[in-house]
Amino acid sequence: MNRAALARALRDAGVPGDQFWIEGVHEPAPTPPDFLYLRSVPDGRWEVGVYERGAYEPVATHATEADACAHFRTLV
Numbered sequence: 001m002n003r004a005a006l007a008r009a010l011r012d013a014g015v016p017g018d019q020f021w022i023e024g025v026h027e028p029a030p031t032p033p034d035f036l037y038l039r040s041v042p043d044g045r046w047e048v049g050v051y052e053r054g055a056y057e058p059v060a061t062h063a064t065e066a067d068a069c070a071h072f073r074t075l076v
Helices: 003-012 065-075
Strands: 020-022 034-040 046-052 055-062
Touching: 003 020, 003 065, 034 065, 046 065, 055 065
Parallel strands: 020 034
Antiparallel strands: 034 046, 046 055
């Protein structure tokens, strides 16, 4: 699964759009005060975490987008 498929699956499951942020695919505006996020990091890995109180808190990093998407889906 890639980021676009993940965003579609979450929308289809009825997950409110302000509960998650997926880089380049689903970036709500204005930015919600807290949400789960999925983003790439400079070394090419993918980070899954929680944005809360103005800070990104990584939960895990993954070597592939598919692995990060699978992990993200379990958190939502």
